[in-house]
Amino acid sequence: MSTSLLNRYAEVLLWALDTARKTPISKEDMVLVRYHAPALPLAETLFDKLLERGAHPIPRVVLSPAMEESFYGKGSDAQIGFHAPGEKEFFLSLNGSITLHAPESLTHLAKTDPSRIAYFARSRKPFKDILDERDARGQFGWTLCIYPTEELARQAGLTLEAYEKQVFNACFLDMENPVEKWQSILEKADRLKSWLNSLDVQKFHIEAKGCDLLITPGDQRKWLGLSGHNIPSFELFISPDWRGVEGTFYADQISFRSGHKVSGVRLEFAGGEVVRARADEGEKFLHQQLATDTGARRVGEFSLTDKRFSRINCFMANTLFDENYGGEWGNCHIAVGSAYADSFTGDLSTLGPEEKKALGFNDSALHWDLVNTQPKTVDALLHSGKRIRIYENGLFMHP
Template identity: 60%
Template sequence: MVLTTAELEKYADVLLWGLKTARKSKFKKGDIILIQYENPALPLAEILFKKIVAMGMHPVQRMGLTFGMEKGFFEEADDKQLVFIPPGEKELYENVNGRIFLRAPESLTHLKDIDPARIGTVLVSRKPLKDILDKREEQGFYSWTLCTFPTHELAWQAKTTIRHYAAQIIKACYLDKENPVQEWESILNNVHGIKKWLNSLKIKTLHIEAKNIDLTITPGEKRKWSGVSGHNIPSFEIFFSPDWRGTEGTYYANLPSFRSGNYVKGIRLTFQKGAVVKIEADEGEQFAIKQLAMDKGASRIGEFSLTDRRFSRIDRFMADTLFDENFGGRHGNSHIAVGSSYTESYTGNQADMTKQLKEKLGFNDSALHWDLVNTERKTVTAHLTSGKRLVIYEDGQFKV
């Protein structure tokens, strides 16, 4: 086993901390917790299952498709099968109170020969289920978190050994500490101070400059910076969902991306009037083009994020978006997501967020949410409503 029983116990405790922290209201006995996991993560799923039962809640477990099943599905499914939603799925989503997803991929490129449009069709068909969960979260009835379990495929794609890959997870999630939950509480408190400072600034636009980036982003009205909320273990990023209509310029992801069984490297996006007008990539360009054509919002920005290298212990490419978007290293990182936005960036009551209000404020909506990471040295300058300019991020850290 790549993680010891003691490390798995700590991992489970941190995940449950994340789930509780992410939810606006407290969990109670009788709540339903969905554990979704891929086969290699079964040892962690078993520990979580037992802990949730001991807490008086109802765990519901769902193992994901093996990569052979998933490939076979996309190869053979007809149009009706692609969009089929099993009976009971909607009912479960309407009643679930928490969800923990344990990523443990045994293949990252098994869908490379599948038409990306078919993959997009499945994602779009499941968006109504995502909308149910989003609304429940906004109302305070639901929260989610996720993590990555080390696999040989992840290690191979990251060009390292499974032992070294697992060690990076242990370090990044503070599982090498006696009380990792206490470590995460400390990070939560430290990041709170940075978010408070950022949210005190009246920012009109942000200008992001790096070797291959020249991008302007407009935060928009009624926005706030969020981060280290319990979603994602690990997570060090501080982010917001901008008004997509104010995005102009060029963004480049220097870290490769594995998505939906495909590999994309060196993707460069050019934005005009809020939408992507040009897509280039060293590898996987056609896949990227079709992903961003999935629906109307897929070619718009849904998130902008910065990671302060002082918090993140991740210092290598992990071939896993969860870790790569939280890269610390020498220069920290930034990432954008094309596709759906996060309403937790809304300064008002999320429960009051309607489709019409989202459209009015420029919160993007899409079945897609694709994080694209840049780890180059960069400067982020805030253009304030007062007319002043303020560098808020440089050399991998916030300038608070």
């Protein structure tokens, strides 16, 4: 990336982090910058800009593919579940996190026992809970992005140049002032969220060639989107009451997760839980992930993307981009695993574990987005008995 592109990307990420928090990052705030080695140029640019703000940037390089293979292949339970001294205190003081995803391999853990990966996820959940609680109190915010690599381009079936162009266009880095563009998209999304939140919905009905799914939004819920948590992000989503999910969902998008490739996922829900799961590729890994914990077989998120927002028009081999796919028909996705408490309409600081459980907010160490890009319709079944169409073939049907 050129210096100008790096600067624009960094400015967009800092805007996203500020948007994800109740107040912008300020002097003395601690901000974790996690990155794969190929993303070093962007990490350096962010480091510099955070220093200019008076914040304390804390850079950390994530494990290389070889390190991950060793870790999950040779690590004992004690080693995989190890927490370094001071780690809890670190997360209790952290104000922000920016993750730069730039993988050098997407399939290096294909022969690794998936239960080892699930064990690690469970061991880290206490830190996730700490950050979720700080986020609810307005003391923490996070965002993430990708930095183009040869591996991402290869797995997506694109040249590196074509892949980079998709990233630049999706994030509006080809514009002189991308932050201004993101702000305008945010304002349009806010109008759509206001409309969706005004509807007294009992259930959503999603129909596509491989999908026939009922989602119950639940009590005290609101739609979210463009919160700054992801760049790019065009989706509007809700964390539903997991107990009211019934029917079938099909993910036609390939998913790369924890060094594994999974395609053609078909999930059947009854009583709010996955009762049957199949995949054309990676089925063993799918079953292992769904066995992570009790909540891994339940839905934590339901999402729709309007194709008028997104400039992403091809498979990118990265969930961040693929869950925001615009293309010809837009997309919808569900996430099995943890819910977003931000979807609660009340005061987040009062939403404790028992309250979350009572409202049907799912809890899990897993959060796995599974994407469908087929032509589809989504109807809202209102408590009044009326049925209205809210989404069709990639477009929200805002009156």
